[in-house]
Amino acid sequence: MAKQRRARPGGVDGLNEADPGVLLLADAVKGTDRSKVLLVCSGDLPGVDRHGPRLVLDARETRHAGAEPYASWPTMTASFEVAVVWPRAHLGKDFTQQCIAVASQVLGIGGRLLCAVKKQKGADSIADFMGEVLGNVRVLERTKGYRLLMSEKQDAIDEHEVLARRYSFGDERLGDVELQSAPGAFSRKGLDSGTRCLIDHVAQLDLSPARVVDLGAGVGPLAIWAARRWPSAQVVAVESNSVSASMLRENVKRAGLHGRVFPMEHDGLPSTVAAVRPFVGTTDVTLTNPPTHADAKALDRLLGPLASWHRKGGTTYAVVNRPEMVAAALRRAGAQVQSKAYERFCVLEAKW
Ligand SMILES: C[S@@+](CC[C@H](N)C(=O)[O-])C[C@H]1O[C@@H](n2cnc3c(N)ncnc32)[C@H](O)[C@@H]1O
Incomplete structure (x- = not known):
């Protein structure tokens, strides 16, 4: 690899339950019926039932009940109330954008897309992309350099070109x-x-x-x-x-x-x-x-x-x-x- 990075404790390729951004997401979905929450390549959220709908990118991510490979998202109906995206920065901006585009497809009308991201890790550009795809973005919370972003799906939307990239x-x-x-x-x-x-x-x-x-x-x-x-x-x-x-x-x-x-x-x-x-x-x-x-x-x-x-x-x-x-x-x-x-x-x- 071009650069040797330090070992990332606690998870597969950027998944870390203890990260303050992950905790923000966990808090934001608590209380929502788990069967209506889709975790899009986001790993486990502390305090949130592991068994339930989720897309997993890698065989190393534990495959709990309800987990599907990332590529199987087109088989899902657009009925989720919440879709959670935890950007895995080292996989590239285009992958984060894909996850957001997937999330926006599988949400039902009125559903909420949640994404937590550090300001210095491109929060503005992710917010812009959420705005481009879903048309509205709000910052729900700011803590420890993170922003919790939320967009609501107001209408059916066309598939974004990033999905076919x-x-x-x-x-x-x-x-x-x-x-x-x-x-x-x-x-x-x-x-x-x-x-x-x-x-x-x-x-x-x-x-x-x-x-x-x-x-x-x-x-x-x-x-x-x-x-x-x-x-x-x-x-x-x-x-x-x-x-x-x-x-x-x-x-x-x-x-x-x-x-x-x-x-x-x-x-x-x-x-x-x-x-x-x-x-x-x-x-x-x-x-x-x-x-x-x-x-x-x-x-x-x-x-x-x-x-x-x-x-x-x-x-x-x-x-x-x-x-x-x-x-x-x-x-x-x-x-x-x-x-x-x-x-x-x-x-x-x-x-x-
Ligand atoms: C540095 S990349 C090298 C990829 C490829 N060989 C190349 O040269 O472009 C390391 C690869 O190992 C894969 N990998 C990491 N842990 C693995 C595991 N436990 N089993 C199989 N593949 C793994 C990663 O997904 C990644 O694609």
Whole structure:
């Protein structure tokens, strides 16, 4: 990744129940019939029943009763009294806008869209967007640098163009493959510089793996690069984010690689999924640009099972901005780890 961020305690990719903005949202929905409140990729709200309608972006977000993947919103009828949006800033402004546009579609007439956002994290621009979509915005509360914004749905509205937004990008490393991407996916507008560094590192090596894993595959650049580089290799590409995973599936198909690259929407290595069982204990190479905001526990959960997936002598190649946390997790999992420093990144080679 371009920048190593500090571990975010308390949640998946920007979800944190203790955040003052989340508490504002929780207070605002208390007392409303939970079956009429839709949480749009907002995580749990303290004091609000976890079981109830919600859209979840990632397999790591606990799937309580009532949870649906984000992409399934068009199947919902416009009948919610409240829709809650908690912006996950690192996923990009376009994803926040999509969540607001989704919320505005599923509200019944008279329904309220609630969004809490820090002034310095773009509250004005989010308020402008809510105004553009729903036509009215009020600041209900201001506290600790946050604003609680509310818009009311007064009429049926057309679907905003942001809902259909897609990106497409290529890179010389991927030959003629153009990757499709969408709001909510990692590095959605171009190949990440860490990913480029990892590809360039591995491309110099004389490898001919039969089984390759891409762990945290995003929209698929490493899996697709590996499948093209080693034309007889089979590749498992694992991704937990449902937007990325659906783009990954599409990209694998468009590249004509669906017989050899197996995209899996899953939290970590899918050790119990029959289709990929043959990789367990036989994987030659893993390529990963791991989520650098993950804390040590999350890295252990993600990287630890590699020990049982690799054959003896197999190698995990991981690109990181600062190597300590990922190297430590790989060592805890039993690998011998070496590091090669480049200008902005390190590539760790972990031998099993
Ligand atoms: C730094 S991005 C790299 C994406 C892609 N490999 C690339 O190079 O563009 C890390 C990816 O790991 C995914 N991820 C994080 N935790 C995961 C988990 N437990 N299981 C599967 N994927 C995960 C994230 O959703 C994200 O797409």
